[in-house]
Amino acid sequence: MTWYLCAWRRRSHMPEQYRALQGFRDILPDEQPYWRFVEETTAEVARIYGYRRIDTPTLEETAVFRHTSGEGTDIVEREMYSFDDRADKEGRRVNVTLRPEGTAGVVRAYLEHGMFKLPQPVKLFYMSVPMFRHEKPQAKRYREHHQFGCEAIGQEDPAIDAEIIGLLYQVYMRLGLKHIRVNINSIGDSNCRPHYVEVLKAYYQPLLSECCADCQTRFYKNPLRLLDCKNSQDQAKIAAAPKINEYLCEPCREHFAAVQRFLHLYQVPFSIDPLIVRGLDYYSRTVFEFFSGDDKTALNGGGRYDGLAEILGGQPTPAIGFGMGIERIILELKKQGIVPPAELSAQAFVVYFGKQPEVKDTAVQVVAQLRQAGIKTEMSYGDRSPKAQMKQANASGAAFAVLIREEDLANDSVAVKDLQAQGMDVESKQVQVKREDLLAYLSGDQAS
Structure with missing residues (x-):
């Protein structure tokens, strides 16, 4: 009888044991000290800087992300977990999406609850928020991952750009991470960036047949993303491409110069990287990425998104923020041999x-x-x-x-x-x- 049941299981592919889905993982008790270490450190620094916690729903209308993440992007076309919700009393069905990123929901809440009436900027942070992306699982990436993020909404002062970069730098210092590198850039605004995009397309037009398939698509949908390509065959083209900081208008130049001055006052070491870009039109001016050691993979990035509130139905509202993947930071802590404070033993x-x-x-x-x-x-x-x-x-x-x-x-x-x-x-x-x-x-x- 035992032999028969085992043979039946093999033939019917009946699972002998349930396992977590691919790209999802359990956070076991032995791992929890790392999570508490990161969560407590980030929350403490955020509060020191005057940021207050906000929690937004895991589900949003798909339109929130489709409009803000951009048609034609990988997030919208391939990575979102979207489905039709049950019909309401009037028989209407709403297409909803498991949150793929944090900023859109925060800005939606800012507008919905009238936070634009408060003294500006409104400074918010979210903690250990689960994000969902249906992408191929790989090192440092999961289909469900968690983020700490900060958003400063309602102020275009370059001092707030330096503040939010300084906040994140202090988080990494408090965590004990070594060899932190900060790269910054300005991608201009709606006044000067369109001209640069045309210059960039003119440069790439005769080279397009030699570019990878992704770049051939980006050329038409998100030209700035051409500079994001990681394919080895395109690196020489990227290095020789015209740089956006050579095409900034005077207000953007002044803003970027002020950001650099304030970062020096915050004692944040940084380098200018003209290849840091964002492919969506609502991003503007300051963008930044953090790296650790010789690893070419960014720890996290952020930037100014002065056009996002308008896309969601609000008035033009300057804003800047970042998201930090907690799983990725824990991997870096382990890589550098940083051990979280020990749990208290029983008294x-x-x-x-x-x-x-x-x-x-x-x-x-x-x-x-x-x-x-x-x-x-x-x-x-x-x-x-x-x-x-x-x-x-x-x-x-x-x-x-x-x-x-x-x-x-x-x-x-x-x-x-x-x-x-x-x-x-x-x-x-x-x-x-x-x-x-x-x-x-x-x-x-x-x-x-």
Whole structure:
């Protein structure tokens, strides 16, 4: 019968075990200290800079991303998880999308809730927000990944550009990452960029037949993205292409010069990279990318998107922001050997001696009282022997073992053993403590 069932499973392709979907992953307990380290550090720095948290829905109308991510882009054409929602009471169906990026939803919320009426800029951050992209899973990329991001909406002052770059630089410094490189550029605005795009197309026109298939498509849909190509056959063409910073109008030149001046005041080391671009029209002026060490893969990027609010039905509204993939940063922390702060071990481990119900009841009561008082406390389960419980207590890293014995119940006391004691006086580190004094003893308030 066993042989028959196994053969049937093989023939029917019945899974013997369920697994996470490709491109999705479980974040296990041993991984959580890295996540808390990144989340707590980023949130602390964001608040220091005056940014307040916002959480937007995981689902948005597909139009929000289709209009803001751009028709013809990889995100819209190949990567979005989109589907028709159930019909409403009027029989209408809305096409919805799992959030592929964070900025569009934040700007939609800014407009919907009238935040443009508040003192500007409105400075917002989001934390560990899941993003979904149906792309081929690869190193440092998942179909579900999580981002920390900041958006400063409603101000075109170049000082806010320097602020948001400085914020991100401080995050990486607080995390302990080394060899951080910041590259910046200006891609102009609607006054000067159209002329540059025509110059760029004129340069590429006679070379187009020699370009990769993606670049041949970009030439017509997103010409600036020609400079983003990673195909080796196109690198020489990119290097010789006209540079956008040579075609900036005077206001854009002044804005970019001010950003650089303010970055010096923030003590952020940076380089100008004229090949950093964005392919969508609502991006303008400052764009930036962060790198670590010799890795050519960007840690993250950001930029100014002064035309995005208008696309979503609002008034022209200057804004700048960035998104940082948390999974990618954790990989970089591990690569550089940076270990997050250790979790606090239990302060107390309660051990009970004997199988009498009142002994175990007292142990459970002591555990509950200590936990309610804020003392991290553990105990053994399954009615293990005292020897097995003590072995577990020693392995737990707890500072103290609280021993509940039948003979201690009558005088309402417990024995407390210092599990971290060293040397010849180990035995003397076990003392008798009244139950009413246990919390003070474990908190270090006992008399010397």
